[in-house]
Amino acid sequence: MGINIAFWVLAVLAATGALAVVSARSLFRTALGLVLCFLSIAGLFFTLSADFLGIVQVLIYVGAIAVLLIMAIMLTRDVEKGNLPSTLKIPALVSGLAFAGLSVWVMLNTSWQVSSEAPTTPTASTLGNLLFDQGGLVLGVEIAAMLLLAALIGAISAAREK
Amino acid sequence: MSTAFLLPATIAPDWPGNFWWHLLIMTVLLIAVLMISVIMFIWLERRVIARFQARVGPNRAGPFGLLQSFADVIKILTKEDIIPALADKPLFWIAPAMAFVPVLMILAVIPLSDGLQLADINVGVVYISAVSAITAIGIFMSGMSSNNKYSLIGAMREIAQLISFEIPMLLALAGLVMASSSMSISGVIGAQTIPFALTQPLAFVVFVIALLAEINRTPFDLVEADSELTAGFNTEYSGMKFAVLYLTEYSEAVVGSILISTFFLGGWRGPFLPGIIWLVIKMLASFFVILWIRSTIPRFRIDQSMKLAWKTLLPLAMFNLFIMAVKTVFAPGLTNWVAVPVYLAITAVIIIYWARFMRPGRQSVGI
Amino acid sequence: MTAGLNNYLVLSAVLFSIGLYGALSRKNAVVVLMCVEIMLNAANLSLVAFSRFVTPVALSGQTVAIFSITAAAAEVAVGLAVVIALYRQRGTVDVNDINLLKW
Secondary structure, X not given: OHHHHHHHHHHHHHHHHHHHHHHOOOHHHHHHHHHHHHHHHHHHHHHOOOHXXXXXXXXXXXXXXXXXXXXXXXXXXXXXXXXXXXXXXXXXXXXXXXXXHHHHHHHHOOOOOOOOOOOOOOOHHHHHHHHHOOXXXXXXXXXXXXXXXXXXXXXXXXXXXX | OHXXXXXXXXXXXXXXXXXXXXXXXXXXXXXXXXXXXXXXXXXXXXXXXXXXXXXXXXXOOOHHHOOHHHHHHHHHHOOOOOOOOOOOHHHHHHXXXXXXXXXXXXXXXXXXXXXXXXXXXXXXXXXXXXXXHHHHHHHHHHHHHOOOHHHHHHHHHHHHHHHHHHHHHHHHHHHHHHHHOOOOHHHHXXXXXXXXXXXXXXXXXXXXXXXXXXXXXXXXXXXXXXXXXXXXXXXXXXXXXXXXXXXXXXHHHHHHHHHHHHHHOOOOOOOOOOHHHHHHHHHHHHHHHHHHHHHHOOOOOHHHHHHHHHHHHHHHHHHHHHXXXXXXXXXXXXXXXXXXXXXXXXXXXXXXXXXXXXXXXXXXOOO | OOOOHHXXXXXXXXXXXXXXXXXXXXXXXXXXXXXXXXXXXXXXXXXXXXHHHOOOOOOHHHHHHHHHHHHHHHHHHHHHHHHHHHHHHHOOOEOOXXXXXXX
16 A cells, blocks of 8 residues: 555656656756656665665666766756756657557556565665576676776767867 | 655664654754754864964954854844845745755755664665755755856756766775675664774775865855855855854755765774764864865866866876775775874875875866 | 646656657757756656555655666766867758768
């Protein structure tokens, strides 16, 4: 029961945050709408009993990505222009609605094999075993590490003053 | 049951009314502890700083001036509540709460004594780092919604400091997690038969410096640097909203000293005395060191602060992680007192060598 | 109404579409990046929902979500670096003005 109320409240908050990102006039409000959206999605992860991912969502998305985006808004100083729509507003709206309709139609018409087992909690140790154990996804972790290193070097070399 | 991960398995069942009483009582207790500590810390800061500067400090209201903070609160609350005409009003209202609530949320996972803890979540270390970032968003909101240049510069510095110092702090904590093979706070305390300040002195140094920057204490208080930014992010605030921002600032100091004592000084552990007394002693000692640093070191410029984070603290935290990884793989049992001098020596060598790269005052980067 | 798999999937589709609309229709490159982040988040949400309702014990969906979060962090770092480099070169972050693949 509590879970259902939490889902509906968080769903409305997430959608509000996302709508604020695409419709708010002020760029700062856009960024704060993004933070609201990320926090609600973290809450939705908790309702899905994904406790570790919920906390990681707050740490990475709110603590790093939203903060980096706010930093970029301040550094690029286009704040006074605001969050303007481009000339492609109508086609974008049409394609967004078309995608929403299509994917919702597909989702509702697929019979998912919903399992009735109780979910694993807490998830951190299970995820750790899945990622780092023998027969796990260690190669994926290594590739992700290389990706992050490459992104770090790439970001520094792209943004450096020449 | 989705709230299952919140429950300390050892405490909840034998409380009447399931765990709700536990949550309620612990919440009230934590808020009370925080409020009392904040009032004491404000008094302590003013008195101790006064001693450092060979003054007397507030000594009129009550014995030793103990009631000075109450007098200040009454004065602040009777001030007129001003909202700037061009401020972003809803955000201006929410911002103080947004800054204060995460500080309380951090307290929820900290054991005040053995088992005296609101929630022993199994990823407590990650939780603390995640939640502490939200405070910075609240401070950013307060600075940016005021529609004031000084506030905006303060907010921008807050964001810059957050992204710079969060990384060394997390890496320092990763060393602790590696050594205690647990991410829960009670696990980290349980692993400290020797406090981590001695077995991981490098992480200790990095953590304390990064924490000073995260809670905006003096060598890093660029966010509200009085001499350049009038009052930084809270320039436009007055009345109750200013009181909440002020409370946030000191709550951060309280929680910061609790974090130092919990992660590196053994938390509530200690001989003879009950756990909570040990925690208070360690808290006061950490806060005294913070005050000592405040009255000794002048404020950094923003470029020096960034340089310190990226060029000094980040490599030092990496070194610590590397040392801990080597130790965990090759000598997992090496945590006795004999190894402590070795750790201290390694730390001293690395810091002295690395300090040659950090010479403040050479070139500047504007922000 | 009980929140089941379909509720989460529809919410994820709605968030993705809002992000898609924003990414296609906004002028400011930073806002476009924000909308891309919303789309990635919507994908993560459906991954975690599948993990909860289809494989609740094995948690394979959450593992993929971790990699997706890593990729998102790398993407936003490089994306913002490019935006800032463009701002230095052209003095604007309007995606309508950044229409030549040369400098």
